[in-house]
Amino acid sequence: METKFDVVVVGAGPAGASAAYTAARHGLKVLLVERGRGAGSKQVFGGRVYAAPLREIYEDFDKEAPIHRWVRKERVSLVHGDRMVTFEYESDRTVSFTTYLTQLTSWMVEKAVSAGAIFVDEVRVDSIVRDDAGKVIGVESGGERVYADIVVDAEGVNRLLLEKLGLAEKTRPSQVALGVKEVVKVGEDKINERFGVAPGEGVSWVLTGDVTGNMPGGAFIYTNKDTVSIGVVVYLESAVNMVKEPIHILVEKLRTHPSLSRLWADGDVMEYAARLTPESGYRYMPRKLATHGLMVAGDAAGLLLNTGYTFRGVDYAALSGYMAGNAAVKALEEGDTGEENLRRLYEKPLLESFIVRDLKRHRGIEWLMSNPEFFKKYPALATGVACRLFDLEGEAPTVYEALRSSASDQGLSLLRLVLDMFRVVRKL
Amino acid sequence: MSTGEAKPKLIRVEDLLQRTVYDVDHRAHIIVDPEKCARCPKKPCTYLCPASCYVLVDDRVVFSYEGCLECGTCRVICPMEAITWNFPVSGKGVQYRFA
Numbered sequence: 001m002e003t004k005f006d007v008v009v010v011g012a013g014p015a016g017a018s019a020a021y022t023a024a025r026h027g028l029k030v031l032l033v034e035r036g037r038g039a040g041s042k043q044v045f046g047g048r049v050y051a052a053p054l055r056e057i058y059e060d061f062d063k064e065a066p067i068h069r070w071v072r073k074e075r076v077s078l079v080h081g082d083r084m085v086t087f088e089y090e091s092d093r094t095v096s097f098t099t100y101l102t103q104l105t106s107w108m109v110e111k112a113v114s115a116g117a118i119f120v121d122e123v124r125v126d127s128i129v130r131d132d133a134g135k136v137i138g139v140e141s142g143g144e145r146v147y148a149d150i151v152v153d154a155e156g157v158n159r160l161l162l163e164k165l166g167l168a169e170k171t172r173p174s175q176v177a178l179g180v181k182e183v184v185k186v187g188e189d190k191i192n193e194r195f196g197v198a199p200g201e202g203v204s205w206v207l208t209g210d211v212t213g214n215m216p217g218g219a220f221i222y223t224n225k226d227t228v229s230i231g232v233v234v235y236l237e238s239a240v241n242m243v244k245e246p247i248h249i250l251v252e253k254l255r256t257h258p259s260l261s262r263l264w265a266d267g268d269v270m271e272y273a274a275r276l277t278p279e280s281g282y283r284y285m286p287r288k289l290a291t292h293g294l295m296v297a298g299d300a301a302g303l304l305l306n307t308g309y310t311f312r313g314v315d316y317a318a319l320s321g322y323m324a325g326n327a328a329v330k331a332l333e334e335g336d337t338g339e340e341n342l343r344r345l346y347e348k349p350l351l352e353s354f355i356v357r358d359l360k361r362h363r364g365i366e367w368l369m370s371n372p373e374f375f376k377k378y379p380a381l382a383t384g385v386a387c388r389l390f391d392l393e394g395e396a397p398t399v400y401e402a403l404r405s406s407a408s409d410q411g412l413s414l415l416r417l418v419l420d421m422f423r424v425v426r427k428l
Numbered sequence: 429m430s431t432g433e434a435k436p437k438l439i440r441v442e443d444l445l446q447r448t449v450y451d452v453d454h455r456a457h458i459i460v461d462p463e464k465c466a467r468c469p470k471k472p473c474t475y476l477c478p479a480s481c482y483v484l485v486d487d488r489v490v491f492s493y494e495g496c497l498e499c500g501t502c503r504v505i506c507p508m509e510a511i512t513w514n515f516p517v518s519g520k521g522v523q524y525r526f527a
Contacts, residue, residue: 101527158503172504173504248441271526
């Protein structure tokens, strides 16, 4: 029995669900295939999503989506031992929010289904099928085939299907980072109290320094409705050489950190999770984002931005899925699903979008991430300066004296310091 | 800051994994080639697998797939390419709820 769809979407994450929703809304016959049980069960992220692209894709997004807290406070900390220097920005705009990706994705899949897409779970796609001419004609799972005019590959960061197809090379440690996360139950009122936020408002917090065992990367803390998501992200390339203890211990040290643990004191760990993320998004992008009958979206397309102080993956994924969905509609209207046409309809606008422009502009982070020294020396320097300025027991040093003496502790000359700072500001 | 609170203790990885829900398949979704693995000088998987699926016992890596969080790290870092990696079938494996 041959089953044929207009579009088969592989992977019901934010990219796949948004592609399915968009194509189905325009009346296409869409099949959304997911390897997990139910929607969302294989989804992991840090904790925060930017809303603007989702508002563009989903009407009534603000009213319906499972939003835990709107981020009101942005914090960035340099941590050394039990000391930290923190920068905080406060705003009451509704720009980004915290949630569980498991919930947000389930909601997106519900939207896709209500728009008419067929959702099939517990099906692991084994390969994308091509005909003799190289045109993608469907997908295969457990020996069964489903045919489609267009396949959207939204398989995620582990690109088993694209590798098999020869469209992506095997992932290298230099292209990805490992994120390990715990969700800790705290209670809604306690979060409001301890983080100093009103109901429905939250904190997004990025930390770097010895919280990653001085490995390039960072740690994060996000407040959800009644839990906090805490975790550590390390670049695999340097982690392979620098890691000194099992990685879960880093997250456990963050949870029990003397300056932080009171924020979630007595909180039970409700879930432990991990995922890879494309860390140098632009470098992880496949050579082409579309071939005859196929488009690639989300993490599989390398669409994740790390600026060092914020991370964007979910909204980029959703937006790329949306663009793939729209491109599918147009291509089928035009009756041309060839490589050239799909690249014109999908890849070109994507490459010209703010997403890819952002990825290109922020490539300086790659340079920073390949300098492990920064992650060790500068948090120590900053906390050293703050300690000299604020922990006064005798003579009060001037800012210059504090800086000079803290820099000398880290073996940094003032000239080197100024040059490094200049480079960091230029690069980020 | 309060000083009376007991210092929180680190949770062992086997207890952390208890906080996460699994439907373990009886078929392993990851296969390790023991010969290639034995020749590996660094064995980074024993540190970087967040679920400690790879444990060093008498200089040999002992592998179990049951606690796998399906992140894919081992596949990327294995210097010997000793790992045949795929996702579990039939919706088995890790079942995230709050991630």
